[in-house]
Amino acid sequence: MRTNIDSISKPALRRMPHYLNYLYEKKNDGVTHISSTVIAEELDLNPVKVRKDLARTGVIGKPKTGFDVDELILNITELLGYNNSHEAVLVGVGQLGRALLSYKGFASYGLNIVVAFDTDESICNRKINGKKVFHLSKIKELVSRLKIRIGVITVPAKNAQDICDLLIESGVLAIWNFAPVHLKVPDNILVQNENMAASLAILSQHLKEKR
Template identity: 60%
Template sequence: MLDQNSRLRPISKIALQRLPYYLNYLKKKQKEAVKNISAPMIANGLSLNEVQVRKDLAIVSANGGKPKTGYVIDILIGDLEKFLGYDNVNQAVLVGVGQLGKALLSYKGFDDYGLEIVAAFDTDQNKLDLTINDKCIFHMDKLKDLCERLKIHIGIITVSAVNAQAVCDQLIECGVLAVWNFAPVHLKVPEHILVQDENMASSLAVLSRHLAETIEKTN
């Protein structure tokens, strides 16, 4: 069923990552009771190019805009949410209940993005059988059983860099198809598995470099 409304029209990763920004912006406008919006307006609000905005929206929505008035905000929001899969829930497990793991477990906002962390895993005896935000923490021994029973497809890795690859391998063994990796290492995975890295070291590299450049210039 690859019809016009299919969620599966091809989109680049980089374009995909822009979509939540559109959605956020449009919802803000919706709250301000704006009914229609043009690509140049969105582009201005998000510091993007207007052609890029049109192309991104064309991928997401079959309901095109009209000359002079633009797009209908309500429809666009619906199409974006559908495209991003916010209407159906993806279940995930989290491995590594350190500071960051706990923070993610506590975070209530994932529901809005269609993600539900169903359980957490760790090897540290002291952490087991606790609950954080109603999510149980189990020993790694129980990973496979739970993942297979609940058909979990997303694994969140918040263990240390040295343990990340081993955990990743286990998750894949358990049937996980997509990994959200917070450890600052490259993970080797089979071709059909997706790894989405959240590497703070990479971000800090960008920040640090910008400062070095800016401060050098002023000298």
């Protein structure tokens, strides 16, 4: 693997979508230029942090003027890969799986779930939000033929590792995992855990500190 010397830090990367949302809002209001100071204030961030993040997008700010909004939008969109859409498959068409399949918003994040899989025959061969649900037995064939690189796991915890293995075997390189289990994967595969329990832990802790 390439060492990627100036790879962007994970926290910085996670902030990028926030900047993008904010910049779209501003653009909508007719704003053409904006300073890191203002962005920092409105998003509750440190201004130096914002400047360093924006530097990572390649946009150069002008003293007194700030940054060109359109340029920032363009470069962050590029940085986040929202242009070249990624196709993905989803496994596990339960409540959550259905919700994700139906969600229209992913398109603007460069994610396109093209097909889904489940073992429940009664769901198979139906369409949800225009996306066909196949029987799990078809997964290897379809994923490799369509050259899919992202797998979304929305199966129960106990099945998640098996599905994960299956996805990797089929050629998937990145996994978005909604099951509350730690998945074992080879070094070159990325697992991004969507961690509702962790979020709730923080909420709960906050309330505990209240009284």
